[in-house]
Amino acid sequence: MLDWLYALWPGLEASVSLLALEPPGWGGNLLRGAWASLQIALGAFALGLVIGTFGALGKLHGGPVTRDLLSVYTVVVRAVPELILILILYYAGTDILNQALQAMGQRPVEISGVVAGIAVLGIVQGAYATEVLRGAIQSVPRGQHEAARAYGMGSVQTLRRVTFPAMLPLALPGLSNLWLIATKDTALLAIVGFAELTLETRQAAGSTRAYFTFFLAAGALYLMMTLLSGRIFGWIEARYRRGQVRQ
Amino acid sequence: MKKLTLMATTAFIAVAGMAQAQDVRIGIAAEPYPPFASPDAAGNWVGWEIEVIDAICTAAELDCVLTPTAWDGIIPALLSNRIDAIMASMSITADRLETIDFSDPYYNTPTVIVGQRDIDMDASPESLAGKVLGVQVSTIHQTYAQTYFEAETELRPYQTQDEANQDLAAGRIDATQADSLAMDDFLASDAGACCEVKGAVAADEDILGAGVGAGLRQGDDELREAINAGIATILEDGTYDEITARYFATSIYGN
């Protein structure tokens, strides 16, 4: 079908066959890696949101010690390279877990790469999410909170019906940025040996020596993920901004 | 009835515990190292070392689970109990023996310098002076190069031997020091046409080690005896030679 293109560009056919979905093509491996990357990114993003929510509320309504501890957490995570955080959290985290299990008389448990990746990246995401959500909650006009109080709404009710919906459109740009960071940070897990897209790419490239082909293919896969995510976030933002003054 | 249930539950847990206790996680390097261990296009690990691991485990009646781990962190992974043994072409060296135990060696091959065809050199520090030498991080080759060559030669630390070979083919480095068998595989390939074996490095058993063995936690004698028994069995009954014949022309056991 594409024979004319293959005739024009020598070597293209060999490269394309390397990317075939069935072995001996490596395309299937790459897609499996992309799926693992996506899973880790989704898990880390969700975990980051949970940590970020507690962190933001802690920073806004917590006591002085809580606020200081959270500040230390966010400053450290934002100043230290993710690679080093991943290494420290991975080794220290599994060490502590296994020692705790051994103290309880249990056998050390094998933590899969996906779970460890989600935990580690989630903690990193949590620090950024804390800042994004805190900024968004603070941007909600105080009048809305006061009105909710005047109506006699309890704090949980206020959070659920006033703060959260009002904060969401303000937080969305920051959160979409966070999602992009999560997807790209999964590549760092390749250095720790977790099976995801970048590691699969490196293994494929190393085995076949077609470095250019595979790195370009992986780049295309990442680009598809980020462009698609951008579209989805744009759609969510448009939906939540319905009725708001267009900026 | 209650007593019976209690006894049955205890027996079940004991058996399950025993069965679980036999589950041995063998750490292999996540980075490809042909022809010893590399992933194929379907994602399965294949190679001489993989087959030998299977054979040893079968002979020792252990339930082995291959656990790819980043080479850079494979000893910490063993020490923090994420894996039970390292079988990733790791050489038995005095340095490593301070931190971990080893089983009996299961292969031993010389270390060679492979360099560009058009450059005249041998494996001595003098002839490598002023040249660029690539080595894989966390290997005996890096330690050896740092001890003997670093003074006069520029060392480039690569995450995998594959990447060092890639740069050798590209001409970015003049030579690399690695295991002779792994390099045979590279030299036989298209990319390897650039280079040739320049010679074996001067011996240093402390650094280069007394062969490749399985890395184990210090004091894990039960597993060590089991693996040693497995190695002895496959050497005796010919399984080892049969596997080796599929990959190499001669025996790689060493001594």
Added chain:
Amino acid sequence: MTRARLAQEILVPHRLVMIAVAIGLVVWAAMAMRWDWIPRYYDLALQGLWRTIWLLALSCLFGFMLAVPLGLAQAAGPRILAAPARAFCTVIRGTPILLQLWLIYYGVGSLFPQFPWVRESELWPYLRQAWPYALLALSLSFAGYEGEVMRGAFKSVPGGQLEAARSMGMGRFAIFRRIWFPQALQRALPTLGGETVLQLKATPLVATITVVDIYAVASRVRQDTFIIYEPLLLLAVIYMMIAGLLALMFKLLEHRFNRGMVG
């Protein structure tokens, strides 16, 4: 900060307790953990630190120099310039920097055997080494992110100012140099500071293409001595100090740029 504010912020009971606990942790760490490897690797560490710093500084400089035309093209340029600029920024921002780094180093390297004449060329000594590729990849990455920031900054300068300058007869280049660029820069400065810290966090990745920066030195210490945590912890402290210095530097810059501006 004034002395009174300093006293107010630090001499509060809970802060003092926390500072005491922190000092206690540091002293315990200094005594209980292994630090005997530091003297042996001191020289190597200084070299690695220097490499990290100049890679950061140069890549930010070159990246910024490329980002200004990229941002300008997107903010005010014709379609034929804006579209490629947009595409470049989208690709850079949409792919991990690790992949970009490996593509530039190993990908290009894998093409060398096909062109043997490369070895004879003038550039060969630079093409052989790893740092030019690291510098290129980091600069392109910085340019991709900053191009987007500068686009927003250029667009946010009130059009009225540019029109006023035009009506006063200033040429296009003069308008850019004296009105548009300084104001855009002033608006972009906080974000640029943040992005520089992010660039610092991307520098350890160059260790994977054999550039020996401070992270690579820590890796070497870890594999030579089999010590797991101490090198990583010291490394984290070093990066935090550099990040702190960067934040301070940008704060001073912002102060200087904001002189005379309203609120």
